[in-house]
Amino acid sequence: MNNKKIALVTGASSGIGAATARRLAQAGYTVYGTSRRGAQLPGQQYAMLALDVTSEESVAAAVAEVMQREGRIDLLVNNAGFGVAPAGAEESSIAQARAIFETNFFGVVRMTLAVLPHMRAQGGGRILNIGSVVGFLPMPYGALYSATKHAIEGYTESLDHEVRGWGIRASVIEPAYTKTTFEANLLAPDTPLSAYRQVSAAVTSRLQTLMAGADDPAIVADSVLAAAQASEPKLRYTAGPLAARLRLMRRFMPASLLDAGLRKDLRLA
Template sequence: MTANQQVALVTGASSGIGKATAIAFAAAGFQVIGTGRKTAGLTAPAGVAYLDLDVTGDESVSAAVKQVIDRYGRIDVLVNNAGVGTTGAAEEFSTAQSQDVFDINVFGVMRMTTAVLPHMRAQRSGRIINVSSLSGFVPSPFMALYVATKHAVEGYSQSVDHEVRQYGVRVLLVEPGPINTPFGDHSVQADTPLPLYAAGRANYEAVLAENTSSGDAPAVVAQVIVAAATDTKPKLRRTAGSTAARINAVHRVAPARTFDRIIRRFNRMPA
């Protein structure tokens, strides 16, 4: 690590968007620490050091952030990427399962943010990039639980950004659309499936598989995240990928009823 080298901490960096982001930060000259629940045996990309971290554990988060500070002396960028998708109608998830998903996707972001903010405030600089989703600002049937977590992340991020801006810290959002990763394969399945939703669930899985297989590469999102972290005049939110950009443009100008029909058509729902 050179004297002026900035430090980026990327959660969920063992694969997909997180791994691509870690690689992109290393290419941009950062010292990068990528985290995962179990990184032993993984080959870290050049310029990236792996660190075990469970975002659902207070002690794990505190220990990981302390380890980074002790070794590198600073954290300039935190990318909250760790998260999990969900498959199923809202009614099919138990409260306990919903709480588990929120613990990863929402409270994980909050734990990490709370842990790094004192260090960023002390150095009077820092960027926290929260990986949201196209689903952070539009509905998505049979992903209601996932959508709820991303809406929560959006509201949290926008609010905290106002709280910490005066200390030289920004909290920013990146909103990917369909990305070519095994997102669906790793999604949490509803624990109380109901027969009346079986056809809708199967339709959703087919649409998701088609959209992700033809989606943008994770590197596309990674470049947007690095831009958010390094731009001198940062924007609060950025979409990532062609589908997210198109739907965002329509969302801004289309009447509510028209956009509702677009969402149903995009998801192949009954008219």
């Protein structure tokens, strides 16, 4: 039996997920990454499994595969997700809203439901959910993505209280702007309106400027490792100095000043 701790990381083909899987492998974990195709790339330090977090059958099959190979799962990192390009909330249909929640939020729920029985049976484990600073701050022209991350914050906090009795802890990792392919894979809003075209373009341009100075995914991976290895884990881990500053601003700055600063930063009238 493998004496290393076993980690399962969703959305590990690129970006934060890939950086996290590499960092955990370097730290001595036996890591299973997942993606929809499960493609194994040359030189990867971890195995890849096919997994679609929107499918209960796919989730169950991937978790069963890890359990069959290793007999346990010590760490689950829920990272898989996508966003919608900057647009007004009015520009996404109910169907598009459901689609983003199916992956970003219900995907987390499905994975958690699949691993918890095994973690309870083995008497311990850790569940780390990749959130975002927009899980505690508003993101104008990103309402749906922000809503999924707010949902992850609430779910994780409640979950952590419920599972402590079995030696299981849950935490949320909160990155700020991070250099990944995430921005290149944003969905276009499916009900675009001319009324939002100009301001959406302006916000997109501003975000592109901010992304030029974004954090490396390794910074998020380091926060994941810290949360995974902490003897007394915190509920929230900000990833990088900007995320830490924003968390402090949210906590201590008057709401009116925070609101004005956010609008100024995004160049909103």
